[in-house]
Amino acid sequence: MAHLTQRHAAPSRASCASRGRCVVPIAATTTNPSNLLKGVFKSANGLPAAQGPDYAKKVIEDEAKYVLQTYARAPVVISHGKGTKMWDVEGKEYIDMAAGIAVNALGHTDSQWYAALVEQAAKLAHTSNLYHTEPGVALAKRLVENSFADKAFFCNTGTEANEGAIKFARKWARVRAGVDPYDADATAPYELVSFTSCFHGRTMGALALTYKEQYKTPFYPMMPGHRLAQYNDLQSARAVIEKGKTAAVFVEPVQGEGGITPSTMTFLKGLRELCDEAGALLVFDEVQCGLGRTGKLWGHQLYGVEPDMMTLAKPLAGGLPIGAVLLKQHVADVMKPGDHGSTFAGNPLVCAVACTTFDIINSPTFLTAVEQKGHRLREALKCCMGSNPHVREVRGVGLLVGVQLDMMAGPVVDAAREMGVLAITAGKGDVIRLVPPLTVTDAEIDRAAEVLGAALNKVAPK
Numbered sequence: 001m002a003h004l005t006q007r008h009a010a011p012s013r014a015s016c017a018s019r020g021r022c023v024v025p026i027a028a029t030t031t032n033p034s035n036l037l038k039g040v041f042k043s044a045n046g047l048p049a050a051q052g053p054d055y056a057k058k059v060i061e062d063e064a065k066y067v068l069q070t071y072a073r074a075p076v077v078i079s080h081g082k083g084t085k086m087w088d089v090e091g092k093e094y095i096d097m098a099a100g101i102a103v104n105a106l107g108h109t110d111s112q113w114y115a116a117l118v119e120q121a122a123k124l125a126h127t128s129n130l131y132h133t134e135p136g137v138a139l140a141k142r143l144v145e146n147s148f149a150d151k152a153f154f155c156n157t158g159t160e161a162n163e164g165a166i167k168f169a170r171k172w173a174r175v176r177a178g179v180d181p182y183d184a185d186a187t188a189p190y191e192l193v194s195f196t197s198c199f200h201g202r203t204m205g206a207l208a209l210t211y212k213e214q215y216k217t218p219f220y221p222m223m224p225g226h227r228l229a230q231y232n233d234l235q236s237a238r239a240v241i242e243k244g245k246t247a248a249v250f251v252e253p254v255q256g257e258g259g260i261t262p263s264t265m266t267f268l269k270g271l272r273e274l275c276d277e278a279g280a281l282l283v284f285d286e287v288q289c290g291l292g293r294t295g296k297l298w299g300h301q302l303y304g305v306e307p308d309m310m311t312l313a314k315p316l317a318g319g320l321p322i323g324a325v326l327l328k329q330h331v332a333d334v335m336k337p338g339d340h341g342s343t344f345a346g347n348p349l350v351c352a353v354a355c356t357t358f359d360i361i362n363s364p365t366f367l368t369a370v371e372q373k374g375h376r377l378r379e380a381l382k383c384c385m386g387s388n389p390h391v392r393e394v395r396g397v398g399l400l401v402g403v404q405l406d407m408m409a410g411p412v413v414d415a416a417r418e419m420g421v422l423a424i425t426a427g428k429g430d431v432i433r434l435v436p437p438l439t440v441t442d443a444e445i446d447r448a449a450e451v452l453g454a455a456l457n458k459v460a461p462k
């Protein structure tokens with residue numbers, strides 16, 4: 001497990017993935033847009049020609065006018081992508097180390113992904129869950145046969161997956177307590193435990209579990225029955241996981257939004273024991289760390305600990321919206337027709353694309369490559385950023401990587417974007433989060449690290 005958290009240390013020259021390249025002048029980062037667009041536009045996809053700056057300005061102005069302002073978007077208008085590259089409407093090229101927040105696992109417009117999408121779209125996109133359709137069954141079979149689970153439930157997003165898991169846990173606890181779950185006066189364990197710095201989503205149930213108060217306070221009161229414990233602190237967990245009170249414990253095996261922090265082995269194993277002792281369910285939220293991102297198919301495989309339920313979303317259909325809850329049979333047994341559902345969930349289009357995405361990721365060669373690329377990225381970051389005194393730590397696992405700074409990461413991310421590399425922040429805003437497509441190349445990794453190093457030095461000179 002030593003690789004899970006790598007304390008920052010100045011790397012030896014020999015270990016630096018992009019040795020000798022950290023000093024490349026940043027002026028060279030952007031490919032000449034006209035050359036670039038020629039290449040792109042000769043492909044069969046009929047993309048529009050690059051626009052002038054006024055076009056981007058107009059899109060941004062219209063967005064402010066017509067779209068509810070809940071996002072602080074970067075001032076660029078993205079036009080198209082291929083692999084780990086994206087281009088804005090003016091033709092500027094970016095290396096996309098954000099992948100739509102860990103979603104575009106195969107990069108942009110992967111040919112197999114695209115073929116699956118087109119093939120299914122030509123047949124059938126949506127029926128709701130009124131009828132049986134094949135792709136959802138095929139996806140559930142894949143997920144069940146390649147995990148701890150016995151059943152899959154589909155939804156559309158990560159927060160919905162957690163919402164589903166909350167409901168399944170609540171009903172499971174009522175059935176287990178021996179009460180009639182449909183009796184409004186019946187009482188049973190209903191508390192849900194989550195941890196500091198966790199992120200489980202923005203809908204009211206998942207939001208109650210989510211750590212950051214600023215996401216919650218404007219929408220008070222929160223769902224009752226939530227208990228918070230310190231992440232990676234078993235003593236703290238023990239104090240809130242109680243027999244007769246706790247229905248389920250939600251934890252990310254590797255925290256993403258919270259700052260790219262892996263659970264310790266002791267913590268995750270200990271949580272399993274505490275849940276078993278208390279008769280509570282253990283739920284792993286693998287919305288961000290699941291499906292290959294850690295170099296394992298599931299993040300919890302790094303620990304050898306199995307949950308009762310696991311929630312998935314982001315990369316599952318490689319860019320189309322989908323979520324899933326995987327359940328053990330004892331939880332699945334309590335859910336009956338009519339207990340939960342969604343109009344769009346598990347539609348044939350998204351499930352066909354998810355099957356293809358899953359098949360590509362679920363290969364030993366692919367997963368080993370993710371692990372190796374993650375290692376390369378961490379080493380390259382140490383090489384290119386490590387000499388800046390504002391870097392505290394480079395950490396993570398697989399291609400879920402964080403650079404902990406002693407300052408806010410936003411200005412560095414902004415500077416990197418100007419220089420052609422897209423990254424995001426995490427933690428208290430003091431972590432640079434890198435979650436590139438799992439198909440990112442070594443050259444892209446090296447270049448991204450160089451640019452991030454230069455961006456940090458520009459914002460906070462050594």
Ligand SMILES: Cc1ncc(COP(=O)(O)O)c(C=O)c1O
Binds near residue numbers: 158200256289
């Ligand atoms: C661990 C985790 N859970 C849940 C969510 C919520 O997913 P969504 O934004 O698809 O609702 C996220 C999103 O970042 C996440 O990282």
